[in-house]
Amino acid sequence: MKNSNRISRINDEILKEISQIIRLEVKDPRIGSMTSVIRVDTTPDLKYCKVFVSVLGNEEEKQSVMKGLKNAGGFIRHLLAERVNLRFTPQLQFKLDESTEYAIHMSQLIDQVAKERQAREIGEKNE
Numbered sequence: 433m434k435n436s437n438r439i440s441r442i443n444d445e446i447l448k449e450i451s452q453i454i455r456l457e458v459k460d461p462r463i464g465s466m467t468s469v470i471r472v473d474t475t476p477d478l479k480y481c482k483v484f485v486s487v488l489g490n491e492e493e494k495q496s497v498m499k500g501l502k503n504a505g506g507f508i509r510h511l512l513a514e515r516v517n518l519r520f521t522p523q524l525q526f527k528l529d530e531s532t533e534y535a536i537h538m539s540q541l542i543d544q545v546a547k548e549r550q551a552r553e554i555g556e557k558n559e
Contacts, residue, residue: 439474442518447472449515450483450524453508454501462500464493470529474522481522484529494528501526 451469466488474481485501487494501508505524513521 439476442478442516443472443474445516446474446481446512446522449512450508453511453515457511458500458504458508460500460504462496463504464489464497467497467501470532478518478520478522480525482525482527484527486529486532488533498526498528 447469450472454463454467454469455465464487468486469483470486471484472481473484483501485497487497489497505526509521509524512524
């Protein structure tokens with residue numbers, strides 16, 4: 433239990449630092465302002481870290497951002513090593529997280545069904 437709490441704190445710190453690095457330090461034009469770090473999963477041995485990134489835009493923009501992050505991975509890892517005091521700085525693996533877009537889509541579908549139900553109820557009252 434103690435180990436998972438430690439990993440959780442490390443994940444939080446890595447998430448905060450990588451978010452700042454991407455927002456302020458990375459100068460790659462492919463990585464736009466609509467890029468945000470959603471979640472970070474670090475292995476217990478601190479060798480690898482999956483960084484889940486959300487990108488708002490079309491499929492081409494998403495692929496461009498992912499290529500930019502992959503190219504900037506070494507630079508991001510170097511800055512992370514300077515800012516987070518760990519014996520080993522994990523290898524970063526960037527993954528596209530589409531859960532935000534899925535949630536927006538589901539919310540739109542729910543709103544659409546609610547409007548249709550409301551319109552049907554109003555139509556029934558008028559009959």
